[in-house]
Amino acid sequence: MKTRITELFDIEAPIVLSGMSWISTPELVAAVAEAGGLGILATGVCHPRQSREYIKETRERTDKPFAANVTLYFPESKHNAKVLIDEQVPVLNYSLGKGDWIAEAVHAYGGKVVATVTTTKHALAAQRDGADAIIVTGHEAAAHGGDVSSLVLVPRLADLVDIPVVAAGGFADGRGLAAALALGADGIAMGTRFMSCKESPVPENQKANAKKMDIHDTVYTNRVDGLPARFMRAAGALRMMKSQVNPLTALISSRRIAKMMEMSWAKSFAGIMLAGPAKATQMARMAIAFEAFEAGMMQGDNERGVLPLGQVTGLIDDHPTVAELFERLLTGAQEASARTTASLATDQGSESGTQT
Numbered sequence: 001m002k003t004r005i006t007e008l009f010d011i012e013a014p015i016v017l018s019g020m021s022w023i024s025t026p027e028l029v030a031a032v033a034e035a036g037g038l039g040i041l042a043t044g045v046c047h048p049r050q051s052r053e054y055i056k057e058t059r060e061r062t063d064k065p066f067a068a069n070v071t072l073y074f075p076e077s078k079h080n081a082k083v084l085i086d087e088q089v090p091v092l093n094y095s096l097g098k099g100d101w102i103a104e105a106v107h108a109y110g111g112k113v114v115a116t117v118t119t120t121k122h123a124l125a126a127q128r129d130g131a132d133a134i135i136v137t138g139h140e141a142a143a144h145g146g147d148v149s150s151l152v153l154v155p156r157l158a159d160l161v162d163i164p165v166v167a168a169g170g171f172a173d174g175r176g177l178a179a180a181l182a183l184g185a186d187g188i189a190m191g192t193r194f195m196s197c198k199e200s201p202v203p204e205n206q207k208a209n210a211k212k213m214d215i216h217d218t219v220y221t222n223r224v225d226g227l228p229a230r231f232m233r234a235a236g237a238l239r240m241m242k243s244q245v246n247p248l249t250a251l252i253s254s255r256r257i258a259k260m261m262e263m264s265w266a267k268s269f270a271g272i273m274l275a276g277p278a279k280a281t282q283m284a285r286m287a288i289a290f291e292a293f294e295a296g297m298m299q300g301d302n303e304r305g306v307l308p309l310g311q312v313t314g315l316i317d318d319h320p321t322v323a324e325l326f327e328r329l330l331t332g333a334q335e336a337s338a339r340t341t342a343s344l345a346t347d348q349g350s351e352s353g354t355q356t
């Protein structure tokens with residue numbers, strides 16, 4: 001299958017594994033690369049040394065192109081971005097920040113840059129800042145999708161920018177892939193679907209929980225980590241939706257995160273304070289949520305933790321390997337496309353056909 005993103009990223013299928021912290025590990029990224037797609041290695045919760053090791057391990061597992069992501073939300077995240085640039089990752093994915101300096105540095109070594117956005121404003125900014133493509137995340141998505149559904153967001157942004165668009169949020173099967181291409185996208189990115197693949201490190205109990213969930217069993221709230229995001233409707237998420245930010249807990253959590261990521265806590269703290277009270281409160285929530293994310297995603301604990309989950313969970317009822325999933329996506333897209341073409345065909349030759 002050929003689209004602008006298969007050409008741009010030098011891959012065989014227009015299918016991207018989203019960068020999910022703790023989940024989009026070298027093993028899963030390499031499995032996606034070997035199947036012909038683009039895996040985004042998640043470095044959001046890694047300290048720079050671990051990011052470097054992850055990149056090395058991914059290269060040991062595959063010689064195909066892959067991406068790595070950086071979330072520019074926290075003041076110290078630029079250290080991770082610099083590692084990704086220094087390692088010359090083939091594709092660098094950034095979100096929640098201004099990426100002009102990233103585009104310049106990545107283009108200097110011949111790499112590609114893809115920005116993740118949820119609005120028209122940020123799509124235009126990414127194009128202006130030099131991104132080669134955008135990932136457009138609609139409301140259906142797990143975690144930080146926008147407030148507009150993919151059905152509307154994707155065609156709007158595909159019309160708005162000249163660079164290729166990857167549709168994310170609400171895609172899990174071949175029908176979705178064909179639909180995204182019909183809406184003007186050049187490919188899809190998926191989180192929820194890949195999370196339940198065999199190679200995903202999410203605990204089996206959590207994969208089984210997600211399998212039981214239907215399309216209505218998620219919540220969209222800004223009260224878990226301070227930004228609007230979607231989670232499995234379970235005890236931990238419902239509790240956090242009612243909770244207030246406790247400044248002392250936030251302080252302790254942020255200190256632990258800074259230590260884990262080998263960041264200067266004093267510098268991070270000063271940066272957060274300088275960002276103003278609204279952003280400081282958001283970041284305090286994010287610091288507290290960090291441990292809940294880890295408990296939900298890595299320990300399978302939905303009482304203490306939360307699990308980001310997209311509405312598309314209601315379309316998923318098995319745990320294929322990545323290779324099996326790719327096969328299914330590509331065949332399903334061809335079938336959906338053939339069905340659509342047949343439905344759209346004029347009724348020439350049909351005896352009972354009526355035309356208006």
Ligand SMILES: Cc1cc2nc3c(=O)[nH]c(=O)nc-3n(C[C@H](O)[C@H](O)[C@H](O)COP(=O)(O)O)c2cc1C
Pocket residue numbers: 018019020021022023042044095137140141142143144168169170171189190191192193195297307308309310311312
């Ligand atoms: C379990 C899980 C963890 C995620 N973690 C992150 C994350 O750490 N950072 C991020 O930017 N997006 C994260 N996401 C969101 C994905 O990157 C992606 O935007 C989303 O899953 C796409 O929508 P879909 O779930 O409908 O495929 C996560 C998604 C899931 C399912």
